[in-house]
Amino acid sequence: MNHLGLVIRREYLTKVRNRAFIIMTILSPLILIALFAVVAYLSQLNNNKKRTISVLDETSMVREALQSTDNLTYVFLENMELEEAKTLVRTNENYGLLHIRAHDSIAQIAQGIKFYSEDSPSLTLITEIESKLERLLTDLRLQQEGVALNKLKSSRTRIDIGQESFAGEKTSKIDNVIKLAFGGFAGYLLFMFIIIYGNMIMRSVIEEKTSRIIEVIVSSVKPLQLLMGKIIGTSLAGITQFVVWVILGGVFMFIITAIFGIDMGGMQNQQQELVQQALEAPEAQMQVQTIISSIYNLPLTNLMLAFILFFIGGYLLYSSLYAAIGAAVDNETDTQQFLMPILIPLILAVYVGVFTVIEDPHGTISTVFSFIPFTSPVVMLMRIPFGVPVWQQILSLGLLFATFMFTVWFASKIYKVGILMYGKKASYKELFKWLKY
Amino acid sequence: MHDLLVTDSVSKNFGDFTALNKVSIRVPEGSIFGLLGPNGAGKTTLIRIINQITMPDEGSVTLDNEPLADHHIRDIGYLPEERGLYKSMKVGEQALYLAQLKGLSKSEARKRLKTWFERLEIGDWWNKKIMELSKGMAQKIQFVVTVLHEPKLLIFDEPFSGFDPINANLIKEEILKLREAGATVIFSTHRMESVEELCDDIALLNKANKILEGSLQDIKRRYKTNTYEVGLVTSDEQRLKSLLRERFDIFPAEFKSLNDDLKLNIKLDFNETSNDLLSFLTNHAEVNHFNELVPTANDIFIQTVKNN
Known part of the structure; x- marks a missing residue:
């Protein structure tokens, strides 16, 4: 008799109607958005703070390099001793005092620059001042050595090697970065999904044991169907939650921005300016075009299809491992010893993906790992943008789903024996023995 | 009389431990059959084999002259000793689910449940969650769920444990009514006074072996x-x-x-x-x-x- 549909329905409905689940579904995006809002608000406060820095410049050379801005004012002190200047800065409650000691050689000047302040100063500020002074002093030194600055600047040359395959397909470094980003994103998403919903599946498998309904259930449903139903039902609930998160996240973001007038983009304002400036430059426009065209050049249909299939396959495989753990134990406290080994192959997959696929997408290691079911969802997805023959993809998928079926079968076997072994704690040794019953 | 359930030399081992050793029993149709024995004798293992929860290592089981198969699930109702219900599910919903697992259609299950709930005066529990019920109340639901699909064979493992005397009596009457209606009952218990009251036939298991079987009357005659x-x-x-x-x-x-x-x-x-x-x-x-x-x-x- 086929009860799979019934089991899936029950699992899904009980999960989705569960009060804790509903609360988490609504609250999580709210908390996350609230957190972002607070961070955005605080950093805005920080950015708007006006700072004054006094400069005691004994060389009178740096004035033009240090221009005041909206939030940062430079005050230049004249004819003053260092100690005097320090007291003054303190009484005026300035942010700090920049002291540039006079010297004959520029190299010596460079070494004698100091910043005095009450607390240790902000890192970005110091870096900013450093780079300004560095540029100024370098230019001055070059001039002293008799180098014509305008000639130096005009003779600077940029190189960007054009790449083209024998078939005439144009590629670039940006191409590779995009391909890797795609694989990385897929791997990350899979990782998140497994961690969030794997435990849920495990708990759902233990549920029958803690509520002691297990014998009634297994006398009506085959354990294989029960576990399969639990995995699919819980996964559907997970997908529902995820979709709600994405939608609610968007809605909350919109509402908060509208009500509180906090500019969520505020943090990126400066970056946006930078990007805009960069976009106006002609070479940057070229780059944007390459990015767009390289996205178009990716085997998009293949990628989407592969992404969906490998994601589902990988997720199912790992959740069936969680189900197997649930099958082996009587209650949640006994699961610890089994949990750790599950994530190791996944982490390995990400490492293999990042370190070997970049170097050699079709090398032996990449190819082998893109067939091993526990690593293939990540590694194969990283390889596909670089072009993988269809037969390899199909073979890898076949292996993945076959392994999933096997683990569920394995889990149901453990489950069955586990019922008979009431109260006996499952250890790896015990599990191995059970397989022979 | 026709035997509804026959086990023939059924053996089951767990590693070195023998749970059942060539156990053969015959359960006549329409009888109440007592499966007796001390703790650890193998009663529960035998019941699990009949329910196809586990497979025998040797021997065969036939129900109505057919070897046990998947479709027999709907011919058997089983109330195990270790029993419970999903705690966070509502009574009605849960009963419907379990009935559907036994092959009833949703509408048929709902109709029968209404009748049973009225009969046992528990109609107003439909929308309660199991965790709001007392142990005895939950046991009533379990009983209803066990018999709802009107199986040919009913298996009760210590059915009276956890019931107060009034409810235990109520369940006893229901079991007798079910037999009247043609069901065959296997009844596993330690409580000998209920064996006297209910059982027509018994089998006694001890240390994985069947040591006695027959109609209770014959056996008593033999032992007098x-x-x-x-x-x-x-x-x-x-x-x-x-x-x-x-x-x-x-x-x-x-x-x-x-x-x-x-x-x-x-x-x-x-x-x-x-x-x-x-x-x-x-x-x-x-x-x-x-x-x-x-x-x-x-x-x-x-x-x-x-x-x-």
Whole structure:
């Protein structure tokens, strides 16, 4: 008799109607958005703070390099001793005092620059001042050595090697970065999904044991169907939650921005300016075009299809491992010893993906790992943008789903024996023995 | 009579441990069959094999002359000793789910549930969650769920544990009604008084082996010792005792009576009958009490297990 549909329905409905689940579904995006809002608000406060820095410049050379801005004012002190200047800065409650000691050689000047302040100063500020002074002093030194600055600047040359395959397909470094980003994103998403919903599946498998309904259930449903139903039902609930998160996240973001007038983009304002400036430059426009065209050049249909299939396959495989753990134990406290080994192959997959696929997408290691079911969802997805023959993809998928079926079968076997072994704690040794019953 | 369930030399081992050793039982159709035995005798393993929760290593099980198969799930109703319900599910929803797993359609299940809930006066529980119910209340639901799909074979493992006497009685009546309606019941328990009351046939398991099987009546007949419990009035008790001793084995007896009688248990030779004893007694004394001592299921249980 086929009860799979019934089991899936029950699992899904009980999960989705569960009060804790509903609360988490609504609250999580709210908390996350609230957190972002607070961070955005605080950093805005920080950015708007006006700072004054006094400069005691004994060389009178740096004035033009240090221009005041909206939030940062430079005050230049004249004819003053260092100690005097320090007291003054303190009484005026300035942010700090920049002291540039006079010297004959520029190299010596460079070494004698100091910043005095009450607390240790902000890192970005110091870096900013450093780079300004560095540029100024370098230019001055070059001039002293008799180098014509305008000639130096005009003779600077940029190189960007054009790449083209024998078939005439144009590629670039940006191409590779995009391909890797795609694989990385897929791997990350899979990782998140497994961690969030794997435990849920495990708990759902233990549920029958803690509520002691297990014998009634297994006398009506085959354990294989029960576990399969639990995995699919819980996964559907997970997908529902995820979709709600994405939608609610968007809605909350919109509402908060509208009500509180906090500019969520505020943090990126400066970056946006930078990007805009960069976009106006002609070479940057070229780059944007390459990015767009390289996205178009990716085997998009293949990628989407592969992404969906490998994601589902990988997720199912790992959740069936969680189900197997649930099958082996009587209650949640006994699961610890089994949990750790599950994530190791996944982490390995990400490492293999990042370190070997970049170097050699079709090398032996990449190819082998893109067939091993526990690593293939990540590694194969990283390889596909670089072009993988269809037969390899199909073979890898076949292996993945076959392994999933096997683990569920394995889990149901453990489950069955586990019922008979009431109260006996499952250890790896015990599990191995059970397989022979 | 036709046997509904037959197990033939069923064996089951867990590693080195033998749970069942070539156990054969026959459960006649329409009977209440007591599956008895001390803890760890293998009763639950046998029941699980009948429910196809686990497979036997050797031997076969047939239901209605067919080897056990998947579709028999809907012919069996099983109330295990370790029982529970999904705690966070509502009563009605849960009962519907379990009934559908047994092959009932949703509408049919709903109709039958309404009838049962009314009969047991639990209709207003439909929307309650299991965790709001007491243990006894939950057990009633479990009972209803077990019998709802009207299976040919019902298996109850310690059905009365956890019930108060009133509800236990209610369930007992329901079990008898189900038998009237044609169901066959396997009944596994330690409580011998309910065996006396309910069972037509019994099988006794001990240490993985079946050591006794048959109709309860036959077994009792086999185990009876031809002993009678009598209460006598006589002027000379010593003389009467010595007279009796010449012909029978006599033992002092204890039972309640209104009179200050001489109370004795008298064991007859197997070729003598109650009439022989009675006519002997009436010649020598006034007989106030005369009762054949029939072994109780409890006696038989303890005696057989000890001798085994």
